[in-house]
Amino acid sequence: MKIKQIKRDNPNFSQFMLKEWKLVFNELYHKKFDFSYWHTQHLYFEATEGKKIVGGLIGEFFGGVFYIPELMVASGYRGRGVGESLLKQAEDWVKHHRGHEIYLFTGTNWRAKKFYLRVGYQVAADLPKLYAKEDFVLMRKFLD
Numbered sequence: 001m002k003i004k005q006i007k008r009d010n011p012n013f014s015q016f017m018l019k020e021w022k023l024v025f026n027e028l029y030h031k032k033f034d035f036s037y038w039h040t041q042h043l044y045f046e047a048t049e050g051k052k053i054v055g056g057l058i059g060e061f062f063g064g065v066f067y068i069p070e071l072m073v074a075s076g077y078r079g080r081g082v083g084e085s086l087l088k089q090a091e092d093w094v095k096h097h098r099g100h101e102i103y104l105f106t107g108t109n110w111r112a113k114k115f116y117l118r119v120g121y122q123v124a125a126d127l128p129k130l131y132a133k134e135d136f137v138l139m140r141k142f143l144d
Contacts, residue, residue, distance in 0.1 A: 037098065038063055045089050047073075047082050055082040057090055066094045068104040071112075084119055091143060101142050108135040 006013055018035070025033040040062045047055035055073040059066050068090065073082045094102060105127065106112045117123075121139040130136040 043090070043093065045086050047077075047086055049077075055086055057086040059090055061094065061097065061099060064099045064101065066090065066099055066102045068102060071104070083115060087119060091141075095143055099143060101140060103138060103140040105130065105136045105138055108137050113137060113139070 021038070022033050025031070025038075040060055043059045043061060043066075045057040045059075046053050053074075054077040056070070057068060057072075058070040059068045061067075071083060071086060073086075091102065094100075102121075103124070104116070104121070106116060108126065113123075116139050119141075121141045123137045124140045125138040127136040127138055
């Protein structure tokens with residue numbers, strides 16, 4: 001047996017993964033396999049003022065769960081509702097696509113943690129020495 005790293009868009013690998021998931025899906029989840037729900041979707045939301053980008057959110061949706069690896073607001077626009085509007089747009093998209101949860105990581109002592117708490121996210125886990133050996137928290141929000 002050989003193990004090697006491959007490119008993401010390898011069609012043989014994609015076909016293999018899809019075929020095998022279909023075989024084990026019902027056993028694991030007791031539901032019919034829905035490719036659109038279980039296929040990772042990469043999403044990008046931008047906030048603009050005129051032609052200027054003032055904020056952005058990057059996310060990945062998979063199996064009803066939305067992960068936010070990046071939410072950025074321009075320094076001169078922080079505290080003006082840009083981040084909250086981006087999150088609201090993402091939450092609306094997730095709900096519309098049968099999603100039930102959003103999660104993200106942020107620094108334990110970062111201002112962003114207070115922001116996420118204020119808009120309804122909860123600390124789910126402390127993650128000492130995660131990225132760059134700094135302390136982070138896992139935060140999540142369950143959607144109605």
